[in-house]
Structure formats: structure tokens, C-alpha cells
Amino acid sequence: MLILSTHCGEATTITTPAGETIIIRIMPSDYQPQQVLLGIEAPEAYTIQRSKIRQRIIEKLREGSIFRVTSVLHDSWTVAAETAHQAAEYYQQQYPNSWRVSTELVEDSHDHTCFELLIAAWKKTPACPWAYRTRCRTCGTCLVAG
Numbered sequence: 001m002l003i004l005s006t007h008c009g010e011a012t013t014i015t016t017p018a019g020e021t022i023i024i025r026i027m028p029s030d031y032q033p034q035q036v037l038l039g040i041e042a043p044e045a046y047t048i049q050r051s052k053i054r055q056r057i058i059e060k061l062r063e064g065s066i067f068r069v070t071s072v073l074h075d076s077w078t079v080a081a082e083t084a085h086q087a088a089e090y091y092q093q094q095y096p097n098s099w100r101v102s103t104e105l106v107e108d109s110h111d112h113t114c115f116e117l118l119i120a121a122w123k124k125t126p127a128c129p130w131a132y133r134t135r136c137r138t139c140g141t142c143l144v145a146g
Contacts, residue, residue: 008036022046066106071098078106 004012006026014022025039040048067087070076074095081087084103092098 020046067103068106069101069103071095071102072100074098 006012008026008028011023011025014024016022020043021041022043023039023041025041027037027039029035029037042048064080064082065084066078066080067084068076068078069087069091071091077091077094079087079090081090084105088101088103091101
């Protein structure tokens with residue numbers, strides 16, 4: 001961890017290995033003299049969140065259900081959703097011409113590789129439902145997309 005001392009209005013720049021630039025700017029608070037505001041500029045592909053909010057979403061994902069959704073014509077997807085119906089609707093948005101769509105609850109999903117892959121998908125798009133499309137190392141069968 002790098003710890004810097006700085007003054008209001010100054011900025012710190014982070015350059016990623018890919019050459020992208022993230023700028024963190026310290027600004028004074030108009031309402032609370034003891035507080036400062038952090039302004040963070042990053043490429044659009046980056047998700048910036050407070051730790052508390054990120055933790056709440058991960059907890060919600062842990063409390064939710066993970067479904068494997070399949071159809072006759074298309075690959076299986078693993079989807080984190082509140083209900084099987086919501087998971088099937090998400091799948092059908094990806095494959096509008098799908099038919100005979102079925103959903104299956106993934107047992108012990110939080111011990112499953114799927115769970116970590118779903119968290120990675122959430123980091124890219126923090127909106128439910130989440131899905132991914134790679135071969136799962138735990139069971140070797142679920143193909144998923146994100």
C-alpha cells in the first residue's frame with residue numbers, strides 16, 4: 001500500500017499495466033470541514049464503488065440462488081438470480097429464439113467455481129442477474145457467459 005500526504009485540489013495518477021490512467025483527486029467538502037471528497041476518474045470499463053456497497057452486493061449474491069439454464073438449441077449458462085423465472089428470462093434475452101428452456105438450482109453453489117466467476121461477472125456489470133460463460137473447473141459441465 002502506498003500512503004501519500006496531499007493537499008485539497010491535488011491529484012494522484014495510477015497507470016495500469018495496459019496504459020490506462022486512473023486519477024484520484026482530493027477536494028474539500030462544502031458541508032463538512034473535517035471531511036474531504038474523493039474524485040475518481042477512470043476508464044468506463046472500471047467499476048468504482050465504496051467497499052460497503054460492494055460488500056452488500058456480494059452478500060446479496062451469497063444469499064441468492066445460482067441456476068444452470070439450458071435450452072435445446074443453445075449453450076448452458078450459469079446465472080445468479082433471485083428466482084428461476086428471472087434466470088430463464090435473462091437467458092431468453094440472450095437467446096430470443098430459444099425453446100424448451102429449463103432451469104436447475106446449482107446445489108452447494110457457494111463452494112462451486114461458479115460463485116467466483118459470478119462475482120467476477122458482477123464486477124464488470126453490477127446489475128442483477130449476473131452470468132458467465134466459461135467452463136467451470138468444479139464440475140466441468142456448466143458453460144456460462146458475461
